[in-house]
Amino acid sequence: MYCYCNHPWLESAPSLTKLFTQTENATFKIDDSVVKAGENMQIQTAPAVLPSSDIKEIGKAIDMHCVVVRKSNAKGFFLFLSAAIVLANASYLVLLKDLGEIELQCGAFPQIAFTCALVLYCIICDKSINILLWSFLLSVFLVKLLIWKRVMKESVVVMPTFGVQLETHYVSGRIVRRFVPIGKILKPVLLECVTPVTCYWSLSLLLRGEAELMLVFKELRPPVKMLIPIWKALCGASGIKEGSDS
Amino acid sequence: MxxxxxxxxxxxxxxxxxxxxxxxxxxxxxxxxxxxxxxxxxxxxxxxxxxxxxxxxxxxxxxxxxxxxxxxxxxxxxxxxxxxxxxxxxxxxxxxxxxxxxxxxxxxxxxxxxxxxxxxxxxxxxxxxxxxxxxxxxxxxxxxxxxxxxxxxxxxxxxxxxxxxxxxxxxxxxxxxxxxxxVDTAMFKPAPERLGNDEIVIVVISRLVYRKGADLLVEVIPEVCRLYPNVRFIVGGDGPKRVRLEEMREKHSLQDRVEMLGAVPHARVRSVLISGHIFLNSSLTEAFCIAILEAASCGLLTVSTRVGGVPEVLPEDMSVLAEPDPSDMLRAIGKAISLLPNIDPQLMHSRMKKLYDWxxxxxxxxxxxxxxxxxxxxxxxxxxxxxxxxxxxxxxxxxxxxxxxxxxxxxxxxxxxxxxxxxxxxxxxxxxxxxxxxxxxxxxxxxx
CATH class of the missing domain: 3.40.50.2000 (Glycogen Phosphorylase B;)
Incomplete structure (x- = not known):
């Protein structure tokens, strides 16, 4: 297991970036240790290819690479901070209601809209306690929404002569799996991508009979140092010599 | 260094x-x-x-x-x-x-x-x-x-x-x-055989806009056609002034003597250039005219307006310059036609090769x-x-x-x-x- 992190002391700054802009600069860990037969590795399929192999050999054959997002406290802190702001706004409104005044409090970023909605609700229903309830639900919804999209790790499982499984694990526990049979892979490629604000490297698969490239890491943008071993493993698995043009 | x-x-x-x-x-x-x-x-x-x-x-x-x-x-x-x-x-x-x-x-x-x-x-x-x-x-x-x-x-x-x-x-x-x-002289080579001198072809390749002097062309072309019966024009390029040129062609019934090609992609510019004897540039302002270089590299004699950086581009014996005014341009074209028998496209090309190199x-x-x-x-x-x-x-x-x-x-x-x-x-x-x-x-x- 090897960890990648340039500046441990500056960790909060990149995670901030990640949270707000999605211009990826999160710190990653890479886990390219050979997997010992696991429960979800679909070893049941392997015997067709390797009929008389024992567990150890299967373990050798299956090559798994994980890119794990380093847990940062700053991100969680910001999430709950924004939820707290929503709640605080609501309770402030309740207090205002008691005083018989309605004042628009322009808090942090998305709260303006919510505050407006709350004020409206407050006027229509004239029930102060409901505001608190509603804003609580709203903040739960917000946190849920942000967590739902947060990625814990993405992994590539290379099963020689069989295929490649790409997995995306979300913090919420949701797992998205995509399987690409080995025969469908024309070539794995490392590409440079340009967005209006930054450049990054991405590892993609050229697939037979499909116009678009398939991204190996759907959500994360790990640095190129991590991508190279995975690229090599994919090249090896798909039977393409790294130095030749197919 | x-x-x-x-x-x-x-x-x-x-x-x-x-x-x-x-x-x-x-x-x-x-x-x-x-x-x-x-x-x-x-x-x-x-x-x-x-x-x-x-x-x-x-x-x-x-x-x-x-x-x-x-x-x-x-x-x-x-x-x-x-x-x-x-x-x-x-x-x-x-x-x-x-x-x-x-x-x-x-x-x-x-x-x-x-x-x-x-x-x-x-x-x-x-x-x-x-x-x-x-x-x-x-x-x-x-x-x-x-x-x-x-x-x-x-x-x-x-x-x-x-x-x-x-x-x-x-x-x-x-x-x-x-x-x-x-200019990429390797791309702009003159025609392998010299064109005959019984019919003189004048080539114009430019965007047909005000800045490139399309209005001057409208006045010059009919006059030249009237004075020199053996002259033919090839106009390449497109733009808002194309309509005016086509009007002029209709008005003076010069359909058989003025050929309008429309927009010419850069890859085809040479093939258009080598079908002519004289290149006419009528720009009203120009910092440096690459079109002239390309034409000269193809061995064409250039007639151009004396504007901006144009006089610096070619030596005097390779081009005829005129004020941006129809009568002076007419004179310059006449001079160019008289100079034409002494022009050797291959010689011009080799001179350009020495003069301009990326x-x-x-x-x-x-x-x-x-x-x-x-x-x-x-x-x-x-x-x-x-x-x-x-x-x-x-x-x-x-x-x-x-x-x-x-x-x-x-x-x-x-x-x-x-x-x-x-x-x-x-x-x-x-x-x-x-x-x-x-x-x-x-x-x-x-x-x-």
Whole structure:
């Protein structure tokens, strides 16, 4: 297991970036240790290819690479901070209601809209306690929404002569799996991508009979140092010599 | 001096697949600089679905940054929007020098500004002439003054252009170099056999717009046809003034003597040129006319208006110049027809080969780069003092813009430290290079 992190002391700054802009600069860990037969590795399929192999050999054959997002406290802190702001706004409104005044409090970023909605609700229903309830639900919804999209790790499982499984694990526990049979892979490629604000490297698969490239890491943008071993493993698995043009 | 290798970022809104003089200039200059051993990267905006990184012949890397163009292939002038991407490219490509092209490319101005703030040496090339009086020009000149106030060195394509740029931007003349354009003589060769002299063909290839003097053509063509019955015209190009030319053709019933080709793609220009004897250029303003060079390289005698940098382009015996006025042009065409029997296209071509060469342009540009790198490094305060004399209000606004840019840059450095930006590995092309696909692959290899 090897960890990648340039500046441990500056960790909060990149995670901030990640949270707000999605211009990826999160710190990653890479886990390219050979997997010992696991429960979800679909070893049941392997015997067709390797009929008389024992567990150890299967373990050798299956090559798994994980890119794990380093847990940062700053991100969680910001999430709950924004939820707290929503709640605080609501309770402030309740207090205002008691005083018989309605004042628009322009808090942090998305709260303006919510505050407006709350004020409206407050006027229509004239029930102060409901505001608190509603804003609580709203903040739960917000946190849920942000967590739902947060990625814990993405992994590539290379099963020689069989295929490649790409997995995306979300913090919420949701797992998205995509399987690409080995025969469908024309070539794995490392590409440079340009967005209006930054450049990054991405590892993609050229697939037979499909116009678009398939991204190996759907959500994360790990640095190129991590991508190279995975690229090599994919090249090896798909039977393409790294130095030749197919 | 010769072993000093630069890493140059060429920035302009104008690059292939768009076509024109600036695009050609950047491409040929980059190719020749690559041959001299420098590293060249081009940055432009995305064209249609062409965005991302592309490789061209010789490993020339092109960044098509996905900022949408909004007017005449120019990106939206968001002053600070491009700072992060420009910084990323400068760091990941380990650039040492930024070279901007063309005064009306907003991307170029932005890149030069950001690069200056980050302490890079910048060189600017101006490709056109501008007026001083109308609103557009006044605005343009202010922007130019802003960019050029702090530029390390500037390049103009002709002496006229230099004069114009110095007047417009208030740049000290000793900082401005003149490096004329060149022509790819291997691409523009004369016809293998000489054309017969019983019928004389005059070729016009230009966009049919006011600036290129389409109105002059409308008056000159019927007169020439009346005076010389053995003259035929071929007009290539398209534009708003095409209707006027077609009207003229109908009015004087010259359908059989004036052929209108419409837009001619650059690859076909030579085949049109070699079907004629005389090339007619009627531009009203021109910094440096590449069309004349191409025609002369194809062995055509040139008749041109005496405007801008045109008189500097060709030696006197290779062209006939006239004032931009129909009667004088008529006289010049008459003179050209009388000179025609003495013209040898092959001789003209070999002379052009000696006169204009992109390698020579690259070597001269290299000297400018060396000079730029020798410019003393200045801190922000010293640099700001250069903006203040730009104008009573403008100077202060410029200073303010630069200070904000500086702060944003510092913020960006905290946000994404320089060490976090991955540098692109160097790679050398093998000799059997084919095209972009292979070079892309080799780059992957070198990562190992």
């Amino acid at each position: 010769a072993d000093l290798k630069h890493k140059i970022l060429m920035v302009s809104d104008f690059f292939y697949p768009n076509f024109g003089g600036v695009e050609n200039h950047i491409y040929y200059l980059s190719q020749c600089l690559l041959k001299l051993g420098h590293k060249v990267v081009v940055m432009t905006h995305a064209y249609g679905n062409r965005s991302g990184v592309r490789y061209m012949t010789g490993g020339l890397k092109v960044y098509y940054v996905p900022w949408r163009p909004f007017l005449m292939q120019n990106t939206l002038p968001t002053v600070y929007g491009t700072l992060p991407i420009i910084r990323t490219i400068l760091i990941r490509e380990k650039i040492s020098l930024v070279h901007g092209h063309q005064a009306f490319s907003t991307l170029c101005h932005k890149a030069l500004m950001h690069a200056r703030i980050m302490g890079y040496r910048v060189v600017f090339t101006d490709h056109s002439l501008y007026g001083f009086a109308d609103i557009g020009s006044i605005h343009m000149n202010k922007v130019l003054q802003f960019t050029l106030a702090d530029v390390s060195q500037a390049i103009c394509v002709s002496h006229t252009s230099k004069e114009n740029t110095v007047l417009r931007s208030g740049l000290p003349p000793e900082k401005v170099f003149v490096i004329p354009n060149a 390698h020579d342009v690259a070597k001269r540009t290299e000297i400018v780069y060396d000079r730029a790198l020798k410019c003393p490094d200045q801190n922000l305060l010293e640099r700001l003092s250069r903006y203040l004399p730009c104008g009573r209000w403008a100077g202060k606004i410029f200073c303010f813009v630069m200070i904000i840019d500086f702060l944003l840059w510092r913020l960006l450095q905290l946000w994404q430290p320089t060490e976090d930006i991955e540098e692109v590995p160097e790679f050398t092309l093998p000799h059997h290079q084919d095209d972009g696909m292979i070079s892309n692959f080799n780059e992957d290899q070198s990562l190992r």
